[in-house]
Amino acid sequence: MKAAAELAPIEDLDRNIVTLCSHINAATYELLVLIREFDERAGWLKWGLKNCAEWLAWRCDFSMTTALEKVRVAHALKILPGISGAFASGELSYSKVRALTRVASRRNEDELLVFALRATAAQFAERCRELRCGREDSIDSAARAYANRSLRVRRDRLRNMMTITVELPLESGELVEKALDKARDDEVLAMPDLADTSWSRCTLTSPRSPAAKGVLHCPSKR
Incomplete structure (x- = not known):
């Protein structure tokens, strides 16, 4: 120094x-x-x-x-x-x-x-x-996004995969994405053997819209 x-x-x-x-x-x-x-x-x-x-x-x-x-x-x-x-x-x-x-x-x-x-x-x-x-249009947009929020989970036992579809207002969706990123990083740090298996195959996609609709694809735990 x-x-x-x-x-x-x-x-x-x-x-x-x-x-x-x-x-x-x-x-x-x-x-x-x-x-x-x-x-x-x-x-x-x-x-x-x-x-x-x-x-x-x-x-x-x-x-x-x-x-x-x-x-x-x-x-x-x-x-x-x-x-x-x-x-x-x-x-x-x-x-x-x-x-x-x-x-x-x-x-x-x-x-x-x-x-x-x-x-x-x-x-x-x-x-x-x-x-x-x-703004009136902002209030209406926020109300629609809140009313349309949803969560769907689908498990594919044959492929050992899980698909999570979540629809939230954009700002809430960004918080969820950050939480998922942190959870993935914490999991990899805690269990290095997962680094190239389950979490590494997780993907989150979200379209460009006032409400964030993300689809998370992850392998299911056995």
Whole structure:
């Protein structure tokens, strides 16, 4: 380890971290622009896949939920020049942009952008949730998603497999996916011999919609 006298001043670390985050923001914007073009040109067809999110999950090692969000945000930014500019310059983080694209339009973009630039990510996410819940279409959409939630389990004894189909509001579905990922990782750590058997063959798919409908395919326990 470096001696205390050789360590960089904390102010330098602060500045370097903030600068790097700004560069990451700008690079993420460039990534989304490329994703949008790739999707518009249906580049994923070359590999025989169904959509751009599926290609991202395969080629870039994203979870399906993350891939779907990348594609959604990429397309949403196309009609939001102010937000795109702030994102490209590194002023806005992906967290804020993701929240912005759920509520922003040409009509309210400027006002939301001003608030986003001076608020924390948590404060802004809460404001966006308020806006979404305050709109009639958001309330109707949330009510439909809640009413349509479901869970179905099918066991295939011959193949020793289990299929779990769950339909939930998107945010709840994302929590379920994270819980499944953690459970899989914990299981593999606890029992290394399962690393290339049961959990490694589990897959979770979810389509691009207000309600997350995921299908989990796993081998059944004997």
